Amino acid sequence: MDETMSVPLKLSDYLPYRLSVLSNTISRSIAERYEAAFGISMRQWRVMAILGEFAGLNATDISERAAMDKVAVSRAVSSLIEMKLVRREATQDDGRRSRLFLTERGAGVYDEIVPMAAGYEAELTGAMDADEVQKLLELLDACASIAAPGRKLW
Amino acid sequence: MDETMSVPLKLSDYLPYRLSVLSNTISRSIAERYEAAFGISMRQWRVMAILGEFAGLNATDISERAAMDKVAVSRAVSSLIEMKLVRREATQDDGRRSRLFLTERGAGVYDEIVPMAAGYEAELTGAMDADEVQKLLELLDACASIAAPGRKLW
DNA sequence: TAAAACAAGTTTCATATGTAACTAGTTTGA
DNA sequence: TCAAACTAGTTACATATGAAACTTGTTTTA
Numbered sequence: 001m002d003e004t005m006s007v008p009l010k011l012s013d014y015l016p017y018r019l020s021v022l023s024n025t026i027s028r029s030i031a032e033r034y035e036a037a038f039g040i041s042m043r044q045w046r047v048m049a050i051l052g053e054f055a056g057l058n059a060t061d062i063s064e065r066a067a068m069d070k071v072a073v074s075r076a077v078s079s080l081i082e083m084k085l086v087r088r089e090a091t092q093d094d095g096r097r098s099r100l101f102l103t104e105r106g107a108g109v110y111d112e113i114v115p116m117a118a119g120y121e122a123e124l125t126g127a128m129d130a131d132e133v134q135k136l137l138e139l140l141d142a143c144a145s146i147a148a149p150g151r152k153l154w
Numbered sequence: 155m156d157e158t159m160s161v162p163l164k165l166s167d168y169l170p171y172r173l174s175v176l177s178n179t180i181s182r183s184i185a186e187r188y189e190a191a192f193g194i195s196m197r198q199w200r201v202m203a204i205l206g207e208f209a210g211l212n213a214t215d216i217s218e219r220a221a222m223d224k225v226a227v228s229r230a231v232s233s234l235i236e237m238k239l240v241r242r243e244a245t246q247d248d249g250r251r252s253r254l255f256l257t258e259r260g261a262g263v264y265d266e267i268v269p270m271a272a273g274y275e276a277e278l279t280g281a282m283d284a285d286e287v288q289k290l291l292e293l294l295d296a297c298a299s300i301a302a303p304g305r306k307l308w
Numbered sequence: 309t310a311a312a313a314c315a316a317g318t319t320t321c322a323t324a325t326g327t328a329a330c331t332a333g334t335t336t337g338a
Numbered sequence: 339t340c341a342a343a344c345t346a347g348t349t350a351c352a353t354a355t356g357a358a359a360c361t362t363g364t365t366t367t368a
Contacts, residue, residue, distance in 0.1 A: 009206065009272060012219070015279065016275060018294055018308055019180060020177050020181050022177075022294055022301065023170075023173040023178075024177075024221075025298070025307060026170045029301060053162045060315085073317090075355090094316085094363075094364070095363050096316040098316095111161075115161075127300065132293060137172070139293075140176055144179070145281075147176060147180045224346080224348090225347090225348080228349095229324090231347095248346085249334080249346095250347065252346090
């Protein structure tokens with residue numbers, strides 16, 4: 001009967017809000033560890049993670065695979081090069097792009113962070129059984145296909 | 155046999171990464187709508203969402219309920235006051251704090267954003283059945299209790 | 309084959325954000 | 339009752355970020 005009454009949104013039950021708070025908490029929690037240990041930011045780590053998996057990609061490839069824009073990749077890469085964790089190799093065929101690699105030192109850091117990151121994920125899913133983890137991933141996939149129709153998020 | 159070989163992390167399968175990419179995509183997607191329509195940032199909207207639900211809270215309360223630090227709340231509030239979407243009311247008993255309210259105009263904006271936000275959530279979960287939505291929330295709760303032991307995230 | 313269109317990556321600039329320091333007001337306790 | 343400790347909220351400063359413009363190199367096409 002009262003058209004002027006607003007229908008409140010319960011923020012704490014709102015799925016996008018929960019995802020955001022949870023995701024930020026998790027990201028910060030992991031980042032704290034490798035920042036403290038190696039002085040590496042989340043974006044720097046993402047670039048390293050991609051290069052640890054796919055050595056020799058160029059910046060544009062990294063941009064796609066790490067879901068980072070090219071400016072962020074450029075900045076992360078140049079700082080990682082200064083830190084001697086990544087090196088750049090000119091491509092013969094195309095003078096604009098260059099292939100990127102972890103240095104030996106970078107690979108060493110990578111090898112230390114990977115188990116740390118994997119361990120955190122294991123903790124996170126530790127209270128779930130395998131089916132539930134599977135289900136969680138599926139449900140997140142379902143959200144992703146709505147949130148970014150067409151384009152794949154990962 | 156080869157101890158020097160690194161064990162790569164598959165970033166695209168890594169739960170924290172997926173959560174982060176998904177959450178950022180969703181947040182940006184919703185924010186685009188109310189930013190375009192009302193010039194309101196995500197943090198400004200969060201403050202408004204809290205005040206739409208709990209009129210008269212002070213900045214510290216909002217800080218807790220919106221999972222934002224007090225500086226962010228302070229900034230969001232002062233800009234919302236300039237935009238005449240929020241008003242501040244001094245408290246009689248404590249000269250430091252003040253109670254905050256949506257203005258009439260703020261309530262109008264709130265009433266337009268709420269269905270937009272709710273609609274987005276409905277789309278997001280549209281492909282799931284009720285049990286699955288329930289399960290998703292439960293699994294996110296499980297993650298939250300690991301990611302932030304003790305403290306409640308929402 | 310030269311101009312136009314395009315692509316990779318960087319730089320610039322304006323704004324957003326986090327941390328720490330600060331101001332003003334309140335509570336505690338000797 | 340008054341100094342010390344504490345709390346609410348703001349400001350200052352250093353850094354992070356995003357968008358747009360730019361530089362350099364490549365491809366297209368007339």
